[in-house]
Amino acid sequence: MKTFATDIRVRYQETDNMGVVYYANYLVWFEVARTEFLRSMGLVYRDLEDKGYYLMVASLSCRYRSPVRYDDIVRAETWIEEMKNSSLKFGYKLSVNGKSVATGDSVHVFTNKSGKPVRIPEEIRSLPVDI
Amino acid sequence: MKTFATDIRVRYQETDNMGVVYYANYLVWFEVARTEFLRSMGLVYRDLEDKGYYLMVASLSCRYRSPVRYDDIVRAETWIEEMKNSSLKFGYKLSVNGKSVATGDSVHVFTNKSGKPVRIPEEIRSLPVDI
Amino acid sequence: MKTFATDIRVRYQETDNMGVVYYANYLVWFEVARTEFLRSMGLVYRDLEDKGYYLMVASLSCRYRSPVRYDDIVRAETWIEEMKNSSLKFGYKLSVNGKSVATGDSVHVFTNKSGKPVRIPEEIRSLPVDI
């Protein structure tokens, strides 16, 4: 299995004046999805940071298809779309009750503590890429 | 002048474990830039909502060029890149001390309270588009 | 059982420059705890709002005992400390790996849509109060 799904209950804090989830919070769910995807592969992102690796975001895109509401359960799916020497591209699909509400992707660069790009560590390199 | 700039002081709340600003918070600054851009044109977004117009986000992209730190002053520039019958595309450029730290754009659809797209109201239609 | 516990994984977004969770985010966990406590009692807060009841916060206190870090699992316990005609007081205890990291309480007033206090609805009135 190359795609991983995690379910996230929408918090009141994530909603806004319009009665739907504020657009920046989709990116927080992407983060939760990445973390749980790595955990499902036996990798703990916190451990990577402890070893001196950081994932700096380079780009982000999101297409918002349908509003999401308080207390909805969002299914967040993620997968690795591309792997280069020092960067990773994640794909995302968010859905509520089987209906797609958003899609997106983000590119992250592996760096050391001082922000210099480094080669992706072996334990990440061996992850499946969904092409 | 078709581009509007607003200065935003980075809050401690906006930083994360990596010692830089969390990636979703750039979208909050985009929101502040849009609001102040409209205000500079004599339009108050709150008034638009009071009149029954809502700006639903349809898509977002952001390129992160350089990290931003606590207490930095972010200059957020925005402009209208495109105007269609019921949608607007905003462009963004964020910089700190004259150095570009991020660029992005977002598309928003004008809707009524129930989420149905409507024609952009006249006061918005007359805004300058930066082509 | 009068106390309800829910487990919350700390998000990267919730951390700050100091490498620990930002202090305002404890209040978000209190919210999650309240929602899940009510759900465990068969009450869905979203349904209460649909019926025209709102829970406006009146006061909040929190004692921070120990910092919480990214990826920790926070056990959030909550209970009703006091119930008056139109207000409820919740107590909270947060812990990580069995160690208390914070305690707090909050008072909320039941109001109608326009903000006027109303008598607590019967389904809430029948909840156990932990004295």
Added chain:
Amino acid sequence: MKTFATDIRVRYQETDNMGVVYYANYLVWFEVARTEFLRSMGLVYRDLEDKGYYLMVASLSCRYRSPVRYDDIVRAETWIEEMKNSSLKFGYKLSVNGKSVATGDSVHVFTNKSGKPVRIPEEIRSLPVDI
């Protein structure tokens, strides 16, 4: 002058489903008020961290008097209520158009990078305490 005021425009991101500002965001404004208070006294909190001092929160209380809405300008006043060997107590008053909307206080402990309490540095010690 022992009390410092800073004006903060309410962001859309800070609102919630109820059409008012989410309760945790008052604590973000308290943070902005503390930072600007120190700056008005010639102290930059970022510099304190660079020198190895950290302000860990120990307790927080807030009384919510009236809801705050999107685009309101919140006047945030803060002052030092108490200074002990290694801790500070700040008081807060938030108002909109001259009307008090919230009051609060918070206690912070000065620590070193590893979290051990230290004596408040001299530049802080010389700040006025409002008694």
